Amino acid sequence: MTREQFRHDDHPNDHFLLTTVVGSYPKPKWVDRARDLYEDESADFDEAAWQEAKDDASRLITDEHVRAGLDAVVDGEMRRNEMVEYFAHRIDGYEFNGPVKVWGHNTFDKPSVVSDVEYDETWLVDEYEFTAGVTDRPVKVPITGPYTLANWSFNEAYDDTESLAHDLADLVNTEVEKLVEAGARYVQIDEPALATTPGDHAIVGECLERIAAGIPDDVRIGLHVCYGDYSRIYPEILEFPVDEFDLELANGDYEQLDVFKDPEFTADLALGVVDAHVADVETVPEIKANIQKGLEVVPAEQLTVSPDCGLKLLPREVAYEKMENLVLAAREVERELDAGEIDVERSAVTADD
């Protein structure tokens, strides 16, 4: 198992529910201002100043995660602009033609793949090394998955999404190797596009095989999926070579929870216990009840606790309070598990096993 290495020396309970976040976090307003200045040619704000601003933001948000008490932290993706654009800028073969609509007046610079994709500079090693250097907590590295990178781009060069995704998966594998070399032990592959085209789960599986190839067993690999119909990808995803599935479930009020009870959930479950798109902060008792939903699917030894999705669209203080309550709730549930006060009946199928 890969999770014990994330148990902190001061961990207060015998039980250990690994607490973490999905990745993104609201950017302090001054980061956006710094970016505007950096992009404004008439402003006196050079590369070094912009680099310093990103370092400051990364340190600040990592500290905020540590202060909330999370076991595995992220820097809130302070250096990244958007989950596809950021990577496309660093991969040879991509080109940008301008913004496209997602909904309303929300747009993104959807890139075009115009030739074979190739690995150039590293994507995240600097981000990881900096973050790991400012905390003694384990650092989780979220990476946009190859299927999403392929599916949310215009494909001008490959015969189909599958062949493009396979090539991108090999690049992700290279990056994960470099991250592991730099010391990373927890990598999360984000594949939100799987929700739009659940029929393609086999492609995502093939991509993960490529990503996991040659990666040491003690490196924890997670897969994040959100806002989809999970019955269309479960139980097939259990075949994927990952340690943990990070799933959004609080937003739908756990309506889809039963999907994961039969057949038995054999991997670790990183359960979304706070909603990433509602500005009301869930209380500790509410989050404890949500965590217990997770215990209906997996035993405590397989349960990770996290928000539904990246928190970046929330006001920063709301995001912080959600994390803080999430950790408090997890520690209370651990204590109650230690004391034998929690008796959750898992589904009939798993109880018989």
Place this chain on the structure above:
Amino acid sequence: MTERVATTPGVYPLPDWAKDDLADLKGHQKHDLVDGDEGEDVTAVYERAREEVIDHQRDAGLDRIVEGQLRWDDMLAHPLAVHDNVETRGIVRYYDNNNFYRDPAVAGELGFDGDIAAELEAATAFADADSLQAVVPGPYSLADLATDEHYGDDAEFLAAVGEFLASEVAAFPEIETLFVLEPSLVENPPSDEESERASAAIDAVTTAAPDGTDVIVHTYWGALEEKVHAHLLDAEFDAVGYDFVANHEDNLYNINEYGTKDSIAAGFVDGQNTLVEDAEQIAERADWLESNTPAADFETIYLTTNTELFYLPYSTFREKLAALGEATEVAEVKA
């Protein structure tokens, strides 16, 4: 002699400056989107953008000019999203795309609105009646995109949406063509019985168009099921639109096996990929269509993109228009 006409199914991307200006003026959230009651500043941006996309179509040499549907924040759900008896709810996925629209919940009678007619009136300032093309969602697709909280019965709801669209179309100024977009016929195919009702609802819309309008019912994201295709042909209009980008084989099969209308709209240009087809290529595909439909002798082939165009960056969108405009010239030179 078959005439080749270059056109598009509309629903364009906003020019980049208008994307920025409107995001600043309107905001980024659900409640900031168009409700049919925009203020002066917002209206002014749309007017300038409308004139620009019409100019760009003319520059590209398109034979039909659309208004652009730049105000359609909710894409094909727009006519309901701005209706007084419709409440817009949460953000929901737009077909299988990474795009979202506000779920329109129909809470009362769908009476006449006039929103699209007003857009067309505005477009007549820049485009003549002999080139102007209107675009509406088809009744089956619009009903499919909406939530009914008033009629309480699928058949009744579909008929009501059909009547609503018919009343909108009846108010249009003089136009040359009307594109009725029906992607749901492919994406969420109707059952046998529903398919007959869909055809009846489509007929109500197509026959409401001003006299002399050529009406195209355009389908995309694949091919129609055989029975749906057969039922569709029962409605009265001039051309079926087929998506030859997504599925040329089954579309060709439907045309040869069941026949089609006297004219045809051929989606040869990919509305969802930045790879730009060249004019020669488009003309060759039209040649291919003619030589592979031996039983047909089309009056008109409308050369078009398969889908709406808002998926593309503005610069690529313009290149696609230019390729389409040039494709009919290539054909003419050859002829």
